[in-house]
Amino acid sequence: MRRPSLALALALAAVAAPAVAGEADVVDVVVRATGDGVYAFDVTVRHADEGWDHYADRFEIVAPDGTVLGTRVLAHPHVTEQPFTRSLSGVAIPASMSEVTVRAHDGVHGLGGAERTISLPR
Numbered sequence: 001m002r003r004p005s006l007a008l009a010l011a012l013a014a015v016a017a018p019a020v021a022g023e024a025d026v027v028d029v030v031v032r033a034t035g036d037g038v039y040a041f042d043v044t045v046r047h048a049d050e051g052w053d054h055y056a057d058r059f060e061i062v063a064p065d066g067t068v069l070g071t072r073v074l075a076h077p078h079v080t081e082q083p084f085t086r087s088l089s090g091v092a093i094p095a096s097m098s099e100v101t102v103r104a105h106d107g108v109h110g111l112g113g114a115e116r117t118i119s120l121p122r
Helices: 006-016
Strands: 025-035 038-046 056-062 068-073 084-092 099-106 116-119
Touching: 025 084, 025 099, 025 116, 038 056, 038 068, 038 099, 056 084, 068 084
Parallel strands: none
Antiparallel strands: 025 038, 038 084, 056 068, 056 099, 099 116
16 A cells, blocks of 8 residues: 655645634725824724634734834734724824825734725825
């Protein structure tokens, strides 16, 4: 009887492994000006939160040069609430900037899921 190769065994194990939460995705963003150069963001995030050991733990508002302009810490998992929307207000953005990117983070994968680049209302 021929023994399966190690590569085949590993491939079968990967397929048989249970699905785990991937990266956190930003699926929608609503932005509004709340003052001179100050904005509020309603951000919808999707992530297959698994509990305290693996959940979407923050989202960030990022300038085109990569500078983080604002961060909303997500203090707990949203296992049964997917996708979920949270707000961040008081984000100061220079008048020279016409768009920002919103990205999400999870404690296992870090950054890397779907991001949204949005134009700022004037």
